[in-house]
Amino acid sequence: MRTAAVARRTGYSVQQIRNLERDGVLPPATRTATGYRIYAEVHLQSALAYRALAAATGPTEAKKIVRAFHQLPTAPALALLDTAHARLAAERAELSQAREAARAISAERIEDVHPTDAMTVSELAAALGVRPSTLRHWHAEQLVVPDRDPSGTRRYTPAQVRDARIVHQLRKAGYRIPPLRALMPQLRRTPRSPDVAAALTARDASITTRSRALLDGGVALSAVLSLHAQTA
Secondary structure, eight states, X not given: OOHHHHHHHHTOOHHHHHHHHHTTSSOOOEEOTTOOEEXXXXXXXXXXXXXXXXXXXXXXXXXXXXXXXXXSSSHHHHXXXXXXXXXXXXXXXHHHHHHHHHHHHHXXXXXXXXXXXXXXXXXXXXXXXXXXXXHHHHHHTTSSOOEEOTTOOEEBOHHHHHHHHHHHHXXXXXXXXXXXXXHHHHHHHOTTOTHHHHHHHHHHHHHHHHHHHHXXXXXXXXXXXXXXXXXX
């Protein structure tokens, strides 16, 4: 196949195919007497594997994985792929835990609140299992804004503790700061808002999409191994 044919079948541009070869994602192409690149099935499958893995793991990790499948022994390459699967499995487990926690937290009733029920930064950090600096960062990002006592010390009311618990679970589920910054004001107005469930559902869909992409990448990588074995 010429470069244009591989580009057409993979959805890349001609220059992108050349760049993938330059980066070692594709094995070196053979050349005609006049200098034209000639690609084989292994190049096509390598490009397809990279495209799928980039969607699943990001381009940097995808390049590392595909390059490893062009080398011997194959065990380190398979280990990299195993790690990618394990990472997604961990995200799914954390998402499940976040759903359970969010349901429990949103159903809590905060009544008969007393000033002594407030928590300091260190107390709340210990309760959540995070560093005090994490809570200060959430404060700076307007995710969880505590009150101040007369001496200026941060004090978290029960409602703010609940906010911190929700933020903690959503962060563990993979949510970045900007989406949470937009979500938290709605949750403070309506603690039982379905927005948390909707956010977690969107995260679930994202993980599912990446899992499917990782599966597609694995199929292409299996073909790459078989093709290398035929030419060995």
